[in-house]
Amino acid sequence: MGYKYLDKERGSFQEIIPSSPSPRLRIMTTMSSSASSSHIDLTHHLSTETRLRKANPMKAIWRLTRRKADMISLANGDPHFTLYPIKKVQFEVASVDDKIVDPVQSWRGAGASAPSQSFTTTTHNGALPLKAAMQYSAGAGLPDTQRVATELTDYYHSPPNHVVTLTLGNGDGVAKCFRLLGEPGDHFLADEFSFSSLTNAPLSHGINWVPVKIDKGGLIPEDLERILSTWDEERQGRRPHVLYTVPCGQNPTGCTLSVERRKQIYALAQRYDFIIIEDDPYYYLQYDSMETEEDEDEPFKFMPSFLSMDVDGRVMRVDSLSKVMAPGMRLGWITSNALFHDALVTLVDSSTHHPHAFGQIFLTEMLSSSGWKLSGFDRWVRSLRKEYQRRRDYFLRLFYQEVARTGFASTNAPEAGMFVWMRIHLEKHPRFRADLQRTDGSQAKTNTEELMEELFERILDGGVVVMPASIFMTPGDSSKPEDNSSPVQDRLNYLRLTFAGEEDSMQLGLSKLGQTLKEFFADSKDD
Amino acid sequence: MGYKYLDKERGSFQEIIPSSPSPRLRIMTTMSSSASSSHIDLTHHLSTETRLRKANPMKAIWRLTRRKADMISLANGDPHFTLYPIKKVQFEVASVDDKIVDPVQSWRGAGASAPSQSFTTTTHNGALPLKAAMQYSAGAGLPDTQRVATELTDYYHSPPNHVVTLTLGNGDGVAKCFRLLGEPGDHFLADEFSFSSLTNAPLSHGINWVPVKIDKGGLIPEDLERILSTWDEERQGRRPHVLYTVPCGQNPTGCTLSVERRKQIYALAQRYDFIIIEDDPYYYLQYDSMETEEDEDEPFKFMPSFLSMDVDGRVMRVDSLSKVMAPGMRLGWITSNALFHDALVTLVDSSTHHPHAFGQIFLTEMLSSSGWKLSGFDRWVRSLRKEYQRRRDYFLRLFYQEVARTGFASTNAPEAGMFVWMRIHLEKHPRFRADLQRTDGSQAKTNTEELMEELFERILDGGVVVMPASIFMTPGDSSKPEDNSSPVQDRLNYLRLTFAGEEDSMQLGLSKLGQTLKEFFADSKDD
Incomplete structure (x- = not known):
């Protein structure tokens, strides 16, 4: 049940045996993903730069080279894995064993004696062996890492039909969305107070912001509608086609959008044809209200994300591990429709290239059967x-x-x-x-x-x-x-x-x- | 002798005690580096996008907050280090002990029994403890990582007056140089055969290539001069102001520029005012000619880089660890004049944000006194x-x-x-x-x-x-x-x-x- 996996940067092939094939698994390679999209056509949202951007020319050759099973490659400058000076990577991490009632408290409180476990990866063993992980690889992320990120996204959001592209963390993910969609002169929508480290980024490539009013419930759908319904393209230029928002614990206001508001905003996105960049680093840090006594028998219900309601494919969700693991991880992912995924991968191939191995090893190991598994991750974040x-x-x-x-x-x-x-x-x-x-x-x-x-x-x-x-x-x-x-x-x-x-x-x-x-x-x- | 180090992304302060202060150390923070440049003014080479790009607005605040030593911060969303689920990272690597004559052969040949050593980092110990490494940090790289990369660059190239900016590997570094310098409509120079994965990148933002002829010695200075001296700005637009080249073991031709050609090309760069992007991933993989019998008593002499002769500050050297460590590292650096460094950091802050911790930990540990040290790295690459x-x-x-x-x-x-x-x-x-x-x-x-x-x-x-x-x-x-x-x-x-x-x-x-x-x-x- 393995499949051939094409190293997209420099073109080596690797045989991948999915460790836990899932009917919900939707790993797609760059070259085949658009075919399976059932979303509406959103091509017009891509910037000119994005549409002009050509896939790495070497891909055309790599595609040709699949004609036989036992091809001998004299093609690529891939250092042989025996020349990597690393043969083992080990992370000592918190235990999330079922017997530990509150893993975070046990980890914080006990010092050196805190219950821990190890994620161990060697040249040939582990969820993502060094032999494959340390080589040139795919812009969207190594297939196994893309798979665990997809499974995690499915678990929390069950998006209708989406593809995952790995990023180098939240800031990188958001900036890539801006670059993907932003045409010089465009207007993008954002909460009138927003995280300026990120909203600063697209200004230099000619994006203008249109601030939307907020109240204690966050972005006000009625103000959003006012802006869009009264927009005068003759006077103001192209109507805003992108909304950037942080739906949970918004930075800086701490506001969280109610389900009702999310539905209203999504309906506006459909009516006025805009894309929602859902930047959600605080998703796992949702709280009971101060008044409610917590019911220990009833697991906490996370708010449904924009992604979870995205029938059209007009949500680009940016996920981050900075707040639940550590900021230094610099590994996250974007979940989007397949068209945007393809365009993102071409952007990755023209900028940052494939994500770093150590982070992918950590994430894959953590979510695999030898690590925490998805259930352990869920215990940790709760x-x-x-x-x-x-x-x-x-x-x-x-x-x-x-x-x-x-x-x-x-x-x-x-x-x-x-x-x-x-x-x-x-x-x-x-x-x-x-x-x-x-x-x-x-x-x-x-x-x-x-x-x-x-x-x-x-x-x-x-x-x-x-x-x-x-x-x-x-x-x-x-x-x-x-x-x-x-x-x-x-x-x-x-x-x-x-x-x-x-x-x-x-x-x-x-x-x-x-x-x-x-x-x-x-x-x-x-x- | 410690100094305060400002977390540029989200603004926390950390006390840094350099482990081996060096008179040649030229670590600069983003906010102070330009002051010390003695290079000629090269501002006109920066693209409009680069010049429009504003530093992260939050930096203005962080600067204000240094007025007292014992400020209490309620400012930043930095997860507390006790909440990172990781308390130890360990890499098992090749031994480069003096007693081992040929470290690569010993490592490859001996399988599981190959002589190895460990790089171990814990929350509070190691060359780059997890407490600092896993937090939000600086776009140019963590100060200690920037320091070891600077020391390494000084050792091999002794550049006249330069600053190091960490990158996410070679492709990221080159693409950032293109973005920094490239104005839509510009013409850039490159060998007529070049690595298309990289030369493809700037096409979509409007850069045109001007191919320069090559022979078995690589790029021909006379053809470069012909292009520049006959350039007709009226008919052809702005004269090319950037040369992208791989001086050692050029990809795809394998050519290496002689010292003489390097000098000629640098003189042309001065005469015709262009910037040289020196992409040099194969620097350490230089060989004796087939005819020469290797003299074991005389250490191999690496070719002088463009950076080593860069009195003007017009070389941006892109260093990579992919070929000497492993491609999955995705960590390298650009060495440039201070003005370009500042602009690069602002670009990093608006795109990829700070580099990943695991790679910085590895590199810092490797080059520190508890790791290989610079001398051990030199033994490995030789x-x-x-x-x-x-x-x-x-x-x-x-x-x-x-x-x-x-x-x-x-x-x-x-x-x-x-x-x-x-x-x-x-x-x-x-x-x-x-x-x-x-x-x-x-x-x-x-x-x-x-x-x-x-x-x-x-x-x-x-x-x-x-x-x-x-x-x-x-x-x-x-x-x-x-x-x-x-x-x-x-x-x-x-x-x-x-x-x-x-x-x-x-x-x-x-x-x-x-x-x-x-x-x-x-x-x-x-x-």
């Missing part, structure tokens, strides 16, 4: 989810006590992620002004921006680092203002805080923050 | 160099016996790399035509292309895979033909063979190849 929920609860209790009690700030309890979006009640500040007539071209009606800068400086002087909302403001296309009635500059009265850190930092940091707030709101004379 | 030289010699002996003796093919002994460029003596073929008057628009005067296609098919039918020259033909800008007197189509009578494979494959493959050649040259009736 245990981790509880750990972060405890941190959130700890943080919020402190927050109410040290900060909210001042009356000058408040927040909502986030249902996912790592962040608390703290609203500053600037309207209580003696120097707050709400009805400014600007002469400097700004549309802001308040002095929110100036006061928040002042507050941020004071917090820094107090020895605490937080993130100001201004840094997350999605850069709109100022030449084409959309809605002057409610400029985002008047909604900068927020700070992003994290509960991912240590208890000591939270305690000291929030205490200082409360103190600074009191001083700031008292000190009306300060100029 | 031993590997000899191993490939043996393979080359074995291959060539077989080639002369099985192929050259037919009188229908010949080759030069490559002085580096993995490839043999086999010339087919097509002029001896009964159906060869040398003075065609084409009606199909082709400039070719011979039927070389057609006959080579036929031969390639026959070789495949014979069960051998080789690479035809046509696949490596650098795609010229056909709308602006440069030199019609000698079209490259008449020089397609070459095949690329590799000696990187196993002896059995070489034996059987070359025997079959000789047989096919004899049949092909005999069979004049075949249509």
Whole structure:
């Protein structure tokens, strides 16, 4: 039941025996995947650069060379595996044995004696032996790694008909989606506050952002619809055809989109023909609401993703291991329709080439029968989810006590992620002004921006680092203002805080923050 | 003597104690490197996209947060290191102990009992402890990894004044250089036969190639000068400002540029103001000539690189570990002037983000005092160099016996790399035509292309895979033909063979190849 696998970069062949063939398995090679798509035609969403990008010319030759089973290759500059100076790679990892009730707690608490197990890979043995893993390989990822990532995605999302392309982590995945779809001059949609490390990326290749308003439930479908339904292509250029969003524990606001909103947004995507880039690094870090008593008998239900409802193939889901394994992994994947997958692989072949072996070895070993298996991964992330929920609860209790009690700030309890979006009640500040007539071209009606800068400086002087909302403001296309009635500059009265850190930092940091707030709101004379 | 190190992606600080401070150490952070450059101003070589690309906006905040030593951070979504499920990573690698005369032979020959050593990294111990390595980190690479790569580059190349930026392997490095410098519509220079997996990459963003003629010594400086001195900007657009070349064991021709040619080319780069992308994966695989008896007392002298002579800062050298460690490493680096380094880091921050931890751990551990050290790496690559030289010699002996003796093919002994460029003596073929008057628009005067296609098919039918020259033909800008007197189509009578494979494959493959050649040259009736 093996199949031949073509090394796409330099063209060697390897025989692959799937270790656990599954009826749900949908591994596709670059060269055959488009054929099986049953999605609607979305070719027009690809950028000109993407459409011009030709597959590696050497692929044409490699394809020809499959005519016989026992071909002798004098073709490729592949170093022989006996010349790799590595013969064993071993990772000591947490045990997720069934007998351990809470794997994350056991791992953290017990120090050197914490129950552990090993993932061991040698030249010829392991879920992904070094002989194959360390050679040139496929842009989409090694077939076995692509398979385990597909099985994992199927388990949590059961997408209608999709293909997995490995990435070098979340940032790489999102940037590749932008490059794939973004035509210079295009407008993309995003939450009005978003993670600027990523929304910064496509600006230099001519993408403009259109910020969509948010409330405590995240992106507001009605505002999205307003933008799209009133879009004037003559005046504003091509209607936005891409939405970038973080549906769970959004960065920076911590918001999570409800199922209802997700459905509304997906329906808008269908009506107005846009692609949803679902960037979901906090998917596994979803929490019970603060009020609900957790039912230990009932396993926690993760929110359905955009991918899970994607009948058209218009969702590109970006998965990351940074928050549940470690950021240094730099390995994730994009799940998309087969057409976009093919285009992604051609982009990979023209940029980063195939993903690194060590990460693929780790991931494949972890999810294989000799490692944690998918069930063990699920135990780990559910245990981790509880750990972060405890941190959130700890943080919020402190927050109410040290900060909210001042009356000058408040927040909502986030249902996912790592962040608390703290609203500053600037309207209580003696120097707050709400009805400014600007002469400097700004549309802001308040002095929110100036006061928040002042507050941020004071917090820094107090020895605490937080993130100001201004840094997350999605850069709109100022030449084409959309809605002057409610400029985002008047909604900068927020700070992003994290509960991912240590208890000591939270305690000291929030205490200082409360103190600074009191001083700031008292000190009306300060100029 | 430690220094604070700023996590550039998400902004955490780490204290770094360099393990072996060196007077030659030139580690620079993204934010301070340009200041120290003494190179000439080369800003005009950066593409518009590169110049428009803004640094990650969050960096502005992180800079502000250094005002105190003991800041409490509530800022970043960094998972706490106690939540990484990994506490130890161990690599079993070849021993390069002084007592082992030939480390590669000892490693290959002895199977399970081959002398080995371990690189071991734990949460808090090792050259790059997991606590720091697995966290978000710097786009240029972790400081310690950047340091060892700098030391290695200094050791072999002693560049006048340069900075190292880590890459995700050779392909990623080259593609990033193209993206950094390439303006849509630009013309770049390359050997007329080049590695199409890489030269394919920038075509889709509007780069045109200008092929430079080669002979058995590689790229011909006089042809390069002809192109540049006769360039008509009015008719042809901006004069080429980038040369992409593989100076050692060029892929596909196996040619190595002599020191004299390197100097001539560098002088042309200065006179005509172009940048040299020195892609040098085969640097360590340089060989004695076939005639010279190796002098065991005198260590082999590596050819001086373009980087080593780069007083202006106009060389971007791309280093790779694929050929001396393993392709799956996917970790290398670019050495460039500080301005280009800064621009590269901003490109990294907008695309792939920081390099993967496992590869950085391996490289840092390997080159540190607990690993091989630089001296051990040097022992390994010199031993590997000899191993490939043996393979080359074995291959060539077989080639002369099985192929050259037919009188229908010949080759030069490559002085580096993995490839043999086999010339087919097509002029001896009964159906060869040398003075065609084409009606199909082709400039070719011979039927070389057609006959080579036929031969390639026959070789495949014979069960051998080789690479035809046509696949490596650098795609010229056909709308602006440069030199019609000698079209490259008449020089397609070459095949690329590799000696990187196993002896059995070489034996059987070359025997079959000789047989096919004899049949092909005999069979004049075949249509």
